[in-house]
Amino acid sequence: MKIVSVGEVLWDILPSAEHPGGAPFNFAWHAHNLGHEVCFVSAIGNDQRGRKIIEQMAESRLSTRFIRRVPSQPTGTVTVALDSQGLPHYTIHRPAAYDFPSLSPAEFDALLNPTPAWIYFGTLQQMSVPAHAFVMQLLAAAPTTRYFYDVNLRVGSFTPELVRTLAQRAHILKLNEQEVSALREIGGLQGDSREQFCRNCLSAFQLDGICITLGPKGCALLLGNEYLEAPGFPISVADTIGAGDAFSAALLHGINAGWTEAQIAAFANRVGALVASRSGGTPRWTVAEAMAL
Numbered sequence: 001m002k003i004v005s006v007g008e009v010l011w012d013i014l015p016s017a018e019h020p021g022g023a024p025f026n027f028a029w030h031a032h033n034l035g036h037e038v039c040f041v042s043a044i045g046n047d048q049r050g051r052k053i054i055e056q057m058a059e060s061r062l063s064t065r066f067i068r069r070v071p072s073q074p075t076g077t078v079t080v081a082l083d084s085q086g087l088p089h090y091t092i093h094r095p096a097a098y099d100f101p102s103l104s105p106a107e108f109d110a111l112l113n114p115t116p117a118w119i120y121f122g123t124l125q126q127m128s129v130p131a132h133a134f135v136m137q138l139l140a141a142a143p144t145t146r147y148f149y150d151v152n153l154r155v156g157s158f159t160p161e162l163v164r165t166l167a168q169r170a171h172i173l174k175l176n177e178q179e180v181s182a183l184r185e186i187g188g189l190q191g192d193s194r195e196q197f198c199r200n201c202l203s204a205f206q207l208d209g210i211c212i213t214l215g216p217k218g219c220a221l222l223l224g225n226e227y228l229e230a231p232g233f234p235i236s237v238a239d240t241i242g243a244g245d246a247f248s249a250a251l252l253h254g255i256n257a258g259w260t261e262a263q264i265a266a267f268a269n270r271v272g273a274l275v276a277s278r279s280g281g282t283p284r285w286t287v288a289e290a291m292a293l
Contacts, residue, residue, distance in 0.1 A: 001117040001256050003031050004145075006041040006135055007125045008098040009067075010076030011049050012088075012241055012281060019241070019280035020053055022076065022098070023122050023152045026245035026281040030271070031120075032062045033285070034253045039111055041138075042125075043068040043097040050075040050097065066111060070097040086237040086276075090154055092124070099128035108141070116145050118252060122152045126162060139169055146208075150248055151175040153182055160186045167205040172255070174211045174248055194229070198222040211251055211265075213244055213272065221265045223255070230265035233293040235277040242281025247272035250290075 007024025028040040040062065044050030046069055053075065057064045076096035081089045103111065119142060126132040139147060149170035151163065163186050167173055175183060180197060183189070189200045198210050202222055209223040218232035250271035254264030270290040275283060 021281040026242040030246040030249035045075040046071040073097040146171040233273040243276035246275040
């Protein structure tokens with residue numbers, strides 16, 4: 001299927017190394033790895049980090065056509081500190097080039113012709129007024145496309161109004177366990193159980209589905225009227241950077257394939273676990289490796 005992913009591309013700067021990242025970039029990479037036609041829309045600076053992003057995308061045969069160059073801004077960076085369990089804590093440096101996406105009329109037409117099956121977006125980039133306006137223009141121009149919203153909240157990089165606006169546009173919404181309380185407050189949602197939260201969220205935002213990642217415990221998935229919780233797969237964690245983004249790509253892959261809810265959840269859990277067992281947000285992996293867990 002054809003997927004448009006729009007959002008930030010940046011470098012995750014860890015104590016020992018730098019890796020290309022940003023949730024929409026990671027998602028695009030993993031969806032491409034699953035064999036889909038992925039159009040990634042973002043912006044880089046006229047600097048070495050930006051050039052490396054383009055080189056790595058080209059090496060992986062991920063299209064660079066919709067990456068804008070913004071000479072006045074640096075390619076995005078995030079300083080990452082890992083805790084004892086490999087969980088990342090982020091310091092986001094802005095403004096950055098990805099805050100200013102834009103396409104020419106010809107590029108915009110090419111992006112939407114043929115019509116993509118899905119458009120993926122997150123929250124962080126759209127704190128930028130130009131970026132939010134661009135995404136809203138994109139969604140308005142693709143009314144028959146389905147939208148996947150990864151909530152992906154970062155401290156200082158969301159507002160309740162923005163999250164509500166994006167959730168109301170989505171067909172599928174994905175969040176992690178730590179974000180449930182924030183979304184419950186933002187949406188004014190009732191219900192103490194995980195299942196009731198999902199059902200209330202589905203109703204409040206008129207979603208087709210919602211998924212909560214639960215780290216090593218797996219995930220909770222509500223598609224239509226069917227709710228389930230699927231266990232995770234035990235692995236030795238290298239770091240969890242990009243694991244949720246790989247999970248999202250696998251989730252969308254399974255939904256598009258028409259699999260059962262149990263098959264979708266199990267496959268997404270496998271892919272997320274495999275990526276968490278390797279360093280960085282975009283390690284190389286195969287479906288066979290995921291299925292061997």
